[in-house]
Structures are given as structure tokens and as C-alpha cells.
Amino acid sequence: MTALDLSSPVAVVGTGTMGQGIAQVALVAGHPVRLYDAVPGRAREAADAVLARLDRLVAKERMTEAARDAARTRLAPAGSLADLAGCALVVEAVVERLETKQELFRALEDVVADDCLLATNTSSLSVTAVGGALRLPGRLVGLHFFNPAPLLPLVEVVSGFATDASSATRAHETARAWGKTPVACADTPGFLVNRVARPFYAEPFAAYEARAADPATIDAVLRESGGFRMGAFELTDLIGQDVNESVTHSVWRSFFHDARFTPSLPQRRLVESGRLGRKSGQGWYDYRDGAERPGPHTAPPAGRPAHITVHGGLGPARELVPMAREAGIEVREGAGTGVREGEEASDPRVVLPGGGALYPAGGRTAAERGDAVHFDLAFDYRRATRIALSAGPGTAPRTVEEATGLFQALGKEVSVIGDLPGMIVARTVARIVDLAHDAVAKGVATEEDVDTAMRLGVNYPAGPFEWDRALGRDWAHRLLSALHERDASGRCAPSPALHAHAHAYTPDEREGTS
Structure with missing residues (x-):
């Protein structure tokens, strides 16, 4: 099954930031694109916004005037769902409510042809559940873009329980044809990136709650020692504390309150206080006019040992x-x-x-x-x-x-x-490695796709399996086992998959450890 032909119209339903971004990606790739929004006039405004972004690309010499003009002729707002009848792919990017998405797709099934591919951009809902209300659930696939969609290369192609393999393959190849890097994953809470990434937030927040260090210091250690692009506190301020906490709670609930995904109480208090990050002016940091960004605690100069x-x-x-x-x-x-x-x-x-x-x-x-x-x-x-x-x-x-x-x-x-076992980077990386092994063992994705997803989706300095190989086969298992002995809540308990990996020596390796 190949990618959609460029002559095939693509529709995007929902014209917020993500919907506009997905529409821009499909448009620049060469498809005719139709934008629809249930709010009258919103689709026209979104189309104008997309074209304005193309004008900026031309001004920055990242797009030719001819390509922009051609794209302009291919973009059209739709007045009703009926206007999407001839589309070969419809991607929804509406509010994250299961009933809303199900209702939308049921309505679309009355409009589009039976071979039209349907895709949800949900980041937290089950693709299986979204498709459960459809007459032909096999054609529904998750196409999870990352924000901003025109810039970030990763797309998670999520197969629900009823998704046909041909639908997933066509979606995968279409995303690749659009210049994206698709990774295939099963329908699991958080999909791939949001599942494996939970420790990047949880462990720094736990270090803060244990009074090991302040947010500015923890962030600096994650960046300047761990090699991460941003620290957990500044990143969640950028994402929005309410958004990040909502995803954490969704994953935690979906895994039946598994201790490994336990939400953070300090983050809950932050959300309850209305300090949602950059968008509200305050989060872990203060972004109001005149506020000074605190620096990390740094030791004064000391004499070198001889x-x-x-x-x-x-x-x-x-x-x-x-x-x-x-x-x-x-x-x-x-x-x-x-x-x-x-x-x-x-x-x-x-x-x-x-x-x-x-x-x-x-x-x-x-x-x-x-x-x-x-x-x-x-x-x-x-x-x-x-x-x-x-x-x-x-x-x-x-x-x-x-x-x-x-x-x-x-x-x-x-x-x-402070005197925290596992410190900051070590325990964070160990837990990321563990969740990566757990995901692969449960058929969520391949090791290669996990590494690709974490490098491209959240800008990790290395994929979990790349890091695991560099640290040593049993490094993460030994650290997490020791942490679990101190706290038997299960938060740091190594998964069976990590345990098996740590002990799966080849004959040559086993001889070398005897």
C-alpha cells in the first residue's frame, strides 16, 4: 500500500493551532486541502492564517513564490461536512473528548466514500475507543503530530485494535511522503512518546518534592549534564502545566493507577493555583514583566586536588x-x-x-x-x-x-x-530506559522506532536503547532495583522486560562476568 496520490484531497477538521499546522503540512506536500470547523467563519480565518504563514516562509526564502501561489489555489475552507465528500483522507484535530470525536467520525462516514482513510490526531484518547463507534473501524488510524506540526518531524502512526494493516501502512507512507518521520506504534496509553517520557517529568518533580534542589538547579543539571534540550520545569511551563498534568493523569488512569506513572502533587497544586506556565504568566517560573529568572545554585571556586x-x-x-x-x-x-x-x-x-x-x-x-x-x-x-x-x-x-x-x-x-539516591539525571534516565524496554516487550513499537521517537519527538540527546547500550546492559536494572528496595511502592520497580534484558548475557558476555 503506497502513500496517497498528491491529487487526492485531504481534509482537516478542527482549525486550532494543530489543525492549521497539519493542513499546512499536507498543503505544502502538494495536496488539495479543505478546512472545516463547526464554528461558522473559523475555517476561513484558519485558511487565511495558513496562507499568512506561507507568506512568511517566502519572506524567509524557505519557499518560492511560485510554490506559495500554487498552494494558495489548493486550499479552501469547507462550509459543511458534506463538502468533504471527495476527500481521500480526513484528519480530525478537534477537542479531546471521546464523545465529540466519535460523533464527528460517525457523521463523516455518512459523507465520505468507504475507502476514505480517517485519522485522529488525539494525544491522550484511545484510538480503539474512537473507532469503536464507526461502521468501518478498520479505516481509522491515529496520526499524532507534534506541535508545531510544520516544524517537528515526528508523527506517531497509531493502530487501534480494529485498524486494518493496510490503513496503517497507507497512513505511514503518506506521512513519510509529507516529509515527516513516521513511527508505528500500538494503541497504548500515551502511545509511544508520552508513555516513555513520563519519568522525564516525574523524577525531577519528585526530586523537587524531596527538597533535593530547586527547579532552576534541577533544570540546569538536566540540560548541562543530562544533555536534554530543556529541563522538566521549563518544558512543562512551555507546554502548559494543565496540559502536561492532564496527559500524566490520563496515562496513570489508563494504566489502572500503575505507580510508575503516579502524578506529581506539587504540579497538582500549581494547576490548582492557576499557575499554568508561560500562558498564564506564572508556573514553576515567573514570566511577568520585570520578573527575574532564578539561576541554578552553583558552588563557589574550590581548590583542585593534587x-x-x-x-x-x-x-x-x-x-x-x-x-x-x-x-x-x-x-x-x-x-x-x-x-x-x-x-x-x-x-x-x-x-x-x-x-x-x-x-x-x-x-x-x-x-x-x-x-x-x-x-x-x-x-x-x-x-x-x-x-x-x-x-x-x-x-x-x-x-x-x-x-x-x-x-x-x-x-x-x-x-x-540534597542527598537523594539516584540523584537527578541517573534516576531519570534509568526509568526512561525501563519504560522503553517495557513498551517494546509489550509490542508497542520496535527499539528503532522508540529511539527515533524520543530523539525527534522530545529532542532527547539519545534514544533510550542507545543510552542503554552506552551505559551497560545491567546499569539501569541495578539502579532501579536498589531504588525499589528503598521504596517498595512500585514507582521504581524494574519491569520484567528490563530484568530479562539485564540477565540475557551471551555466552561470551557471561564468561566475561564470571
Whole structure:
């Protein structure tokens, strides 16, 4: 089954921001496009808005005048649903209410031909449920664009329980012909991106609720250490706290209150107070005129340690060893110094000149280790510009200063946060990796499509499976297992799929771990 022919008319029902964006995508691809809205006059206004955006593209030399003029002749507002009779594809982008969408598609079935492809752009409702009211549910597919649709490349092509394979294939190939990157996924709560992405919001919010750090510091760590384009607090302010929380609640309810998707109480309070983010002037941050954006907490300059002793290798942080040497710090290979009761000499850590130890973020707190500091995960330790450290009440001030001085000598800003097991980036990434494995094991999507979706849909620095391979087969499982031992609510419990992955060594790998 191939993409729709460019001569085939495409209709978009619903002329809000998303509807206009989808119409622009189909129009620029070369289709005749018809816009319909139940509110009189709204379709004409939307058509004018789309054409105005094309004028701006011409002004920026991203579109030729000839292409714009041709597109202008192909775009028309529709006065009624009956005007959509000859369309080969109808995409709805109306309000997120199941009954409204079902009613619309039932009406469309009385108008369009039986071979017309129907698509819903829903982001939170079940495609199966939307199609359940149709006479021919097999032709309904989810086409979930991301906002702004003309700019963001990803489209989730969602197959409901009754969707015909031929319908999904045609929708997939049509999205590709429109210049988009389609990923196929099953009809699951949150589909692909909104399902796998929940920890990116949940874990930073949990760190805030635990008073580990303030929003500005957590956001800075996620950006400058984790490699994410935006932090969770600034991103949800941009999305809208009400919108983001609504999606979280929808996924949580749809998964029968699974603890892994538990909503955030601080975010609930934010929504209840009317602080919805940029659109209301206040959210996690204040956007009103004259308001100053708070900066992250950054440690003052500290003296660099003359030497460090590395024990057991540092796993994902192994690049810190050559970096320290390049910075002129003497690196001694582990000679047994600093091994504490109950630990093995191979436990990854850096012993500082004063005798304190520096550990990669894990399932323990710094307080449980005594005179110790933890450091967070970085996507790329060389390129990271900030590192988070955590210390416990038993950590000597000298140890904190030496750990701070070490990372400052490597060119990093340092944020000292509360003593939170798993810290910020490490626990967030581990949970994203877990949900990705869970989704693939349950047939939601392939590993390749998961990675593509998370890189393109939410601008992650790497796909979950790319990150998993870089961190090591059992890294996420070990961290989440340790966190789950501390909190048996199930929030951080590793999925069966992640457990199986962590223990699925090849014969050569198993021999190497014996």
C-alpha cells in the first residue's frame, strides 16, 4: 500500500493551532486541502492564517513564490461536512473528548466514500475507543503530530485494535511522503512518546518534592549534564502545566493507577493555583514583566586536588580518568585505599586526598557511605558543563570541597544538591530506559522506532536503547532495583522486560562476568 496520490484531497477538521499546522503540512506536500470547523467563519480565518504563514516562509526564502501561489489555489475552507465528500483522507484535530470525536467520525462516514482513510490526531484518547463507534473501524488510524506540526518531524502512526494493516501502512507512507518521520506504534496509553517520557517529568518533580534542589538547579543539571534540550520545569511551563498534568493523569488512569506513572502533587497544586506556565504568566517560573529568572545554585571556586585514586573503574564515568590527567591531576590506580566495610575493592569510586570518597550516583545515599560524595550521570562527561554532587551529614567539608574542586578543574560548574539516591539525571534516565524496554516487550513499537521517537519527538540527546547500550546492559536494572528496595511502592520497580534484558548475557558476555 503506497502513500496517497498528491491529487487526492485531504481534509482537516478542527482549525486550532494543530489543525492549521497539519493542513499546512499536507498543503505544502502538494495536496488539495479543505478546512472545516463547526464554528461558522473559523475555517476561513484558519485558511487565511495558513496562507499568512506561507507568506512568511517566502519572506524567509524557505519557499518560492511560485510554490506559495500554487498552494494558495489548493486550499479552501469547507462550509459543511458534506463538502468533504471527495476527500481521500480526513484528519480530525478537534477537542479531546471521546464523545465529540466519535460523533464527528460517525457523521463523516455518512459523507465520505468507504475507502476514505480517517485519522485522529488525539494525544491522550484511545484510538480503539474512537473507532469503536464507526461502521468501518478498520479505516481509522491515529496520526499524532507534534506541535508545531510544520516544524517537528515526528508523527506517531497509531493502530487501534480494529485498524486494518493496510490503513496503517497507507497512513505511514503518506506521512513519510509529507516529509515527516513516521513511527508505528500500538494503541497504548500515551502511545509511544508520552508513555516513555513520563519519568522525564516525574523524577525531577519528585526530586523537587524531596527538597533535593530547586527547579532552576534541577533544570540546569538536566540540560548541562543530562544533555536534554530543556529541563522538566521549563518544558512543562512551555507546554502548559494543565496540559502536561492532564496527559500524566490520563496515562496513570489508563494504566489502572500503575505507580510508575503516579502524578506529581506539587504540579497538582500549581494547576490548582492557576499557575499554568508561560500562558498564564506564572508556573514553576515567573514570566511577568520585570520578573527575574532564578539561576541554578552553583558552588563557589574550590581548590583542585593534587591527586586522586581510582578504584574499580567508573563505568559510564570512565572518561573522567583521562580528563583528570589532561587537567594535570595525578591519577593513581586503585591500591586498596578507602575500601569500606561491606564493599569490594572493585566498587567504583574515586578516593580524594583527604580520604573521602567520590561515587557515581547509585541506589544508596551519601549518608550511608559516611565521608562520601556522589556525582550524577552525564550524557557526555567531556561535553557536560555542569555536574551535580550530593553529600550526607557525615561528609567532611573537605571532601565536598575536594570533589567540587576536581570537577571544576575539569571545566564544570558544580551544583551541590540534597542527598537523594539516584540523584537527578541517573534516576531519570534509568526509568526512561525501563519504560522503553517495557513498551517494546509489550509490542508497542520496535527499539528503532522508540529511539527515533524520543530523539525527534522530545529532542532527547539519545534514544533510550542507545543510552542503554552506552551505559551497560545491567546499569539501569541495578539502579532501579536498589531504588525499589528503598521504596517498595512500585514507582521504581524494574519491569520484567528490563530484568530479562539485564540477565540475557551471551555466552561470551557471561564468561566475561564470571
